[in-house]
Amino acid sequence: MSNWEQIVGHGWAVQMLADGLANDRLGHAYLITGPEQVGKTTLARTFAQALNCEASVGERPCGHCRPCKLIGVDRHPDVKLVSPEVSGRGKLTLKIETIRQLQQDLNLSAYEARYKVAILERFDAATIGAANAFLKTLEEPPGKVVLLLTATDADMLLPTISSRCRTLNLRPLSPDLIEQHLATQLQVPAEKATLLAHLADGRLGWAIRAAKDETILQTRAEQLAYLHDALAGQRAQRFALADKLARKPETLPSLLKTWLSWWRDLTLLNQRQGQPISLMLTNVDEIERLEPLATAWNELQITGSLNQTNQALWQLERNANTRLVLENLLLLYPLPESA
Ligand SMILES: [Zn+2]
Known part of the structure; x- marks a missing residue:
């Protein structure tokens, strides 16, 4: 059993990423789009695990080896998670300084991983300056670097950014799928699972948070x-x-x-x-x-x-x-x- 199975729904996206890896046809940049809390970062993190897992090829990502474990808790030295800052009114901003810091880091060779990975959450929150600065990395990525961007909507990104990424558009999950996950994996009582599944509006992450x-x-x-x-x-x-x-x-x-x-x-x-x-x-x-x-x-x-x-x-x-x-x-x- 591989760690891909922790991804609920989005089977086609998992298939596409796993196939690319198995057939040695990796892109250097991916853009994962979809509503908030639908599972974009989880998919990106699991892909980063698959890229660096130490188990045999067919079992990647195993979820148990050192790289898998460190990536799972965002502690791996070669896998960076970059998130926008939240201002008082809840507005997200990804700043140019953050991008510059990441770029310096990506230019160093990996400590221990096969691939250096950067997960850039909610790139739609990047300032124009940050987006333009990042463009250089997208155009000339350092070797053995995989860039994983997430955004709620590809249309909110500069076309020069989105056109350089392979896009995976995650759809909201059905209430049935969410309900089933809550009931079987998290032991949420039936009535509450039904309610949360409908309130979630397709966002599994929201439902899990609300269950807890x-x-x-x-x-x-x-x-x-x-x-x-x-x-x-x-x-x-x-x-x-x-x-x-x-x-x-x-x-x-x-x-x-x-x-x-x-x-x-x-x-x-x-x-x-x-x-x-x-x-x-x-x-x-x-x-x-x-x-x-x-x-x-x-x-x-x-x-x-x-x-x-x-x-x-x-x-x-x-x-x-x-x-x-x-x-x-x-x-x-x-x-x-x-x-
Ligand atoms: Zn592993």
Whole structure:
């Protein structure tokens, strides 16, 4: 059993990387794209293990030898993991200094590995300066160096960067696959596994984190409780809630994304009235609340609320007045008597 098997889904990508290695047709640069926490870095790290594993060819990466173990915990001297810095507002930036440091390092010969590997996470966060500096390495890579870039979307990279990489685009995983992994590998109870698999939106990494960290589901429950309160309240209660929520602006992007997924579920139910589509829903535990509303409110009210929630997220990203944005949003949501 090789360590490739720890990769859930993405079988074709594993096949492509393993075949390239087995047939001695390696690229010097790969770009792994896909949604956040879908498994991009795990795939890159496992490939780095395969490149440097000491087991016999057919068993690489074994996961047990010294290189495999060190790479698995990002401690191997010849395998560098480079990540962007996170600023206060959650913005990611990969700086030119970081790239320069990596380049110096890649120009030295390997300590012990067959291949020096650089994993550059979220290269879409590279500044123009950093991207242009890195271009030199992509154009003239040092020998026995393999560059593994990850990004949420290839289109967010300079074409001069992406065109020099072999691209592997990872798709979101199905809820079934995520649920199965949570239940069998992590012993998550069935009901919770189902819920997390649907909330994950195809991102296994998110589901695993949420299975281990209770606060993630607790936060979501609070976010939904605020939404339920808002929808049950009249104008005065909604003004008060907007005022309260506006005091914690850093919590709002996550809150609004939760609300957005709720309205999206309601839109789905409204458009497919009567048909069983619970499998497509994100908030599967809200179905009993959603179903009556999907028939009580009309399409215009529901899609209007969905669009306005999206709009609010967009406005807050652009530093609009927080309280005003929330007031507009909550007052546009259907009032109780209209249900
Ligand atoms: Zn190994």
